[in-house]
Amino acid sequence: MKNSTARTEMDYLNQYHEEDNSSSNSNECTYQDCTKKVALGSQCPDIDAESQKFLPEHNVGKKKYETEYHQGNASFGMSVFNLGNAIMGSGILGLSYAMANTGIALFVILLVAVAIFSLYSVHLLLKTANEGGALVYEQLGYKAFGLPGKLAASFSITMQNIGAMSSYLYIVKYELPIVIETLLGSSNEEWYTNGNYLVLLVSLFIILPLSLLKNLGYLGYTSGLSLLCMVFFLIVVIIKKFQIMCPLPDIHDLNETISKLNITVAQMNTTAVDYSEDSCTPKYFVFNSQTVYAVPILTFAFVCHPAILPMYEELKDRSHRKMQGVANVSFLSMFIMYLLAALFGYLTFNSRVEPELLHTYSKFFKSDIILLIVRLAVLTAVTLTVPVVLFPIRTSINQHLSSSKDFSWVRHIIITIVLLGGTNALVIFVPTIRDIFGFIGASAAAMLIFILPSAFYIKLVKKESMKSVQKIGATAFLVCGLVVMIGSMSLIILDWIHNATASVETQGNGH
Template sequence: MILYKTNFLLSIFNLMNAILGSGILGLAYAVKSLGILLYIIMLMGVAGMAFYAITLLLNMCQITGYRSYEQIAEAAYGARGKLVAVICISVHTLGAMVSFLFICKYELPPVVKMFLGIDPCVDTWYTNGDVLTAMVVLFIVGPLAAAKDISFLGYTSGFAMGCMIFCTVLIVLQSSGIPCPLEPSMPDGYWQFMFQKAEEECGADWGELTKESYLADKYDEDLLANFRSNENFVLQNESCSLADPIAEFYHEVPTQSCTSEWISLTLRSAYAIPTMVFAFQCHASVLPIYAELKQPSKKKMQYVSTISIGLVFIMYLLASLFGYLTFKNATGPELFVMYSGYMPDDRLILFGRLMVLICVIFSAPLLHYPCRKALIVGIWGPEYMPGGKDFKWLIWLGTMTFILTAVVLMVIFVPGIKVVFGLAGATVATMLVIIMPAGFYYKLGPEPKDSTTKRINYAVVIAGFIFVIFSVSLLVYDMIKPKHEEHACSIMLDSLKAGEAH
């Protein structure tokens, strides 16, 4: 007998939490990569495809009587189909958890330093991002993930959604208060980092340039009058290391443009659509949520899906567009990094960063559930899941420990969150959102093979594979091509010359 059931509202919270997370912070970079118009069209298409895939999965639940992605895959293509589903679900949910905990790695150290009153340039073992991430997994994610069911996570999901709604409102409100260009009003930490690097790299070529002379040579007096350009800045003889995302943002600031692009197609665009697919991937969590819904029915679960995807779409659109409009072409792969770099001491931004951390920390256990379920069903069988006759705590907790250990190791050693968004979105997320639901329905649907429905699903499968091959090829090329590393010296001198020419 199933003891745990989730009501309609908590199911919406759970599904929204499964969709929403690190994606909201990466989509502003997708706007920069595609341009505003192209991005909106693509986001609508991906959201529609995500809902269509959920509808196919619910139809196949009715056809087969199963409420498990792995069992539907086995019914469609036997043991091979089940193996592919297990691998895709495991890899995707691992990637999603890694992206969530990357945010902890980047955001938690400065938040802890600010709360404890520690100088941002001082590094200790208890403000190290890797250590803090491991502690979060050990003391928060692990205990929540150890539970046998996900019904109680609806309450943490509801709280996490409230946090993310606050962050979306904050991003919209801040867009009108942050000027463009950013450089004249950047904090002292920016000038210390860039001038220090520029002096090291340029040597005698840097000369006696100061913050005041640099700004006066580059910008009009009328523009500088509106900024805090009269503040005195003195370069300190000290080295302050910055997290890579903030250092990358600082390198973008001197060349920031204040115009918005409506359509943009570059090699950088190869990361955009996979990031959107990754952001809407919730399909591994849909069927567990459906299975624990009170009085489950296809119609009720479709209502849950429609409301969840609709609300998340609105939040994604607002956060990404206003995030991009705030920073323009200086927008990076992780949105709150820019706010942290521009307003490192702002209490409201600190609170927003804390809200993001709470959301992603509470999202990790929810994504852990389908990952562990896929591994247990794939290796031992569904009877070893909670409620099954062969359930064993050793397997349940041992699998959890293995998954969370792998996640922490990847957070420590994977180079950055953009790689996770790109590769996971282009491969396993595309499989779960586009290829597999359409392929399974093509095999299991009651319609004849030459029906319009089957032909549409066959075309979707072919288009999905073409997209995977094309995206992965571009991403691999971008990763292996020789990188032209720009230094602070050349960036600032080139932007200075461009400003003088203008």
């Protein structure tokens, strides 16, 4: 799912600990199927899986992209698949909600704009990596602005991954109770159908043990499973559009009908209640208080930039042009998937679509066997993906908290528990997944797509003057990113304040 692929996730982790200053040969290391870091040419015993370098730094006088110490072996097609894995994530579940609050035409305009901007930022990243000689996002930040640049990149990636973890656990919170109720044939308010309890239990007994592993091994391949689950989800969304007729049934009437009669979906639709004259008419332009979440949701859905450079390093016969081609094909594929998911989900539910599309189906049609299979597949995928996403966050925090590269079980366990506990607190106390999509999309995603790539490019690409078209374009892109981030965050915070005020007034009136 988001920000993780089977091979590139591990490549990113392994490269993370490369030193930012590689001028000293005395610290160079090599690994030969061993497990401990040692000096070049030495025999090596055991090495910490989270601290190992993926690449030795021979020929330190050369830029990394010029150095022939590692030949990429990923084909063009495999790279496209890997990058598709990195792009695709839980963000797809929020796109129908974004379309419902922008209208079809405005949503398509925004989707095209964010996709193009994301591709342009990939172009800036690749060119900056070639000029700056670094294939890790944080290293580019260090080379450009020193420690503040490295911290900015690391913090943005950490925030983005925490957002991804939160969105996955939100799916557990929303969907697992529905699965249990469906399988048990009961809708009683028992403790084991409470989403807050279930997300804690899943985190404690499944996610935590997996997250404590020193090396994830084949668990990294769950990103491929996640992509297949989302493709399956998209197919079901398209099919259900033609099975579920508008107007939608009233939820209370529907539940009563299901409990008393054994009838088909088509029959249920004949007893539906229409709440407005145009409830089944798609809108092309919509502006309301929720429209402000559209751009953050889209940026959250397209973030894959920390994985770009490791994939570039792994690409066979790599070149800037070839990697840009990989990005173009991957982004086009995800653009089509995102558009179809958003469009068919919106056309099915119109204004009644919820921030998490799968939960919208659960709300109206709990007993559908196909939807039950989709829920189980998505739940399995996101549960196994959370440890994969947590892995680089822990590695990043380890790098900043401890100058020692020696592995410490105490530090390892404490960081894992704090991260997982904090994420669970977010999922339990933040009212909706929309707020996670919105906040992370407006902050960390905007940093990774707009601000950091353009800032790194302006600083590190010396052969172009500030008056060149390329530098002017990068500067405009940086300004655009600042406007998007500040504007979106301001509007989202104002919406939160408005909702909180309205809630207090409602409680004060005794409602």
